[in-house]
Amino acid sequence: MAQTSQVSLSELNEQIQAKTTWIEALRTEIGKVYIGNKQVVDMLLVGLLGNGHVLLEGLPGLAKTLVIKTFGQVFQLQFQRIQFTPDLLPSDIIGTIIYNPNKGEFTTKKGPIFTNLLLADEINRAPSKVQAALLEGMQERQVTLGENTYALEQPFLVLATQNPVEQEGTYTLPEAQLDRFMIKLKVTYSSWEEERKILEIKTTLQTKEEAKPLLSPKEIFESRTCIDQIYVDSKIKDYIVDLIYATRTPERYHLPIKSMLRFGASPRATIALTIGAKVWAFLNRRGYVIPQDVKAMALPILTHRIGLSYEAEAEETTAEQIIEKILETVPVP
Secondary structure, eight states: OOBOSSSBHHHHHHHHHHHTTHHHHHHHHHHTTOOSOHHHHHHHHHHHHTTOEEEEEOOTTSSHHHHHHHHHHHHTOOEEEEEOOTTOOTHHHHEEEEEETTTTEEEEEEOTTSSSEEEEETGGGSOHHHHHTTHHHHHHSEEEETTEEEEOOSSOEEEEEEOOTTSTTOOOOOHHHHTTEEEEEEOOOOOHHHHHHHHHHHTOSSOOOOOOOOOOHHHHHHHHHHHHHOBOOHHHHHHHHHHHHHHHOGGGGTOSOGGGEEEOOOHHHHHHHHHHHHHHHHHTTOSBOOHHHHHHHHHHHHGGGSEEOHHHHHTTOOHHHHHHHHHHHSOOO
C-alpha cells in the first residue's frame, strides 16, 4: 500500500488536501439557499464528481428542485429543466429533425438534454417510452437524431426527482433506467430546527436568496483527476465484490434472504460502489479508500438496484433493510 501507480500516498494526500479546500465553502454557499438534509448535498456532490446520475425521491415541497438548481448556480453550469408529464414526448427531451420546405432540407433542433445539468422533474409522471429517451444520453453521453449522433456537453448529469410510487399519477421507472442512476436518495422532512430556520428565512416576500457563483467546471475535472488516482486496496475490492454478490447469492454468505430477492445488483453497481467510495474518500480528504467509505455509499448506490420478491413486499421488508443486513453480515476487511 506504499505506492499508487502514479504517485505515493503521501503525495496524493497532499494533492487532495490542496484540491478540496473549496468543499466547505460550497456547502456553506448552498446552505444559504437550501436548508435541509445535508446528505442530499453530499450525494449530489458524489454524483457530480463521480460522473454519475442522481435520483431524489420524496414528497412534493421538500426543496428537491431547489437544491439541484442551486448546484448549477454554484458551479456555473448550464442548467435545463424538464417537467415530466403524461403527455410528454421523447422529442421534447432529445430534440427532433424538422423539414424546411423553403430550403428543401432537414434541420436538427436539439432538445433540452444538451446541457450540463438536466433536471428531470417528477420523472415518474411520464410513461416509460419518454423515460427511455434518456437512456442513451445517460449511458453513452450522446444522443442520436436521425442518422447523426451528437455528443453531450461535459460534464453532463441527469438529476431527477420522483414522487413516491404509491402517489396518484405516477409510473414505476423501468429497471434498466434505475440501474443507470448512480445514486438514489430518499428526501425526508426537515428537522424541527431546520423547519424553524426555513420559517425565518423563506417567508420574506420581497427578497429571494440565490447562491452565488463560487466554482467552475474546472474544479470538477481537476477533482476527477485526483479521484482516479485514489488507492483501493485489493482487500477493499474483494469486499465490494462480496457485497454485490451477497445480493445475488446470499446463501454463500449465510444470509437467509434468498426468498426476499427477485434479482441482485448488476455489474454497474460494482463500478458505481467503487467510484462512490473513492469520491467519499476524496470528500474526506484522503488518498485511499477504507471500509467506512464503502459502507457510507452502499445504501444510496445499492437499494434501487435490487428487486424485491412478493414475499418481501408482503412482509413489508424494504431494500434498505436488506442492504443493511448484508452490511452487518459480510465480513469487513
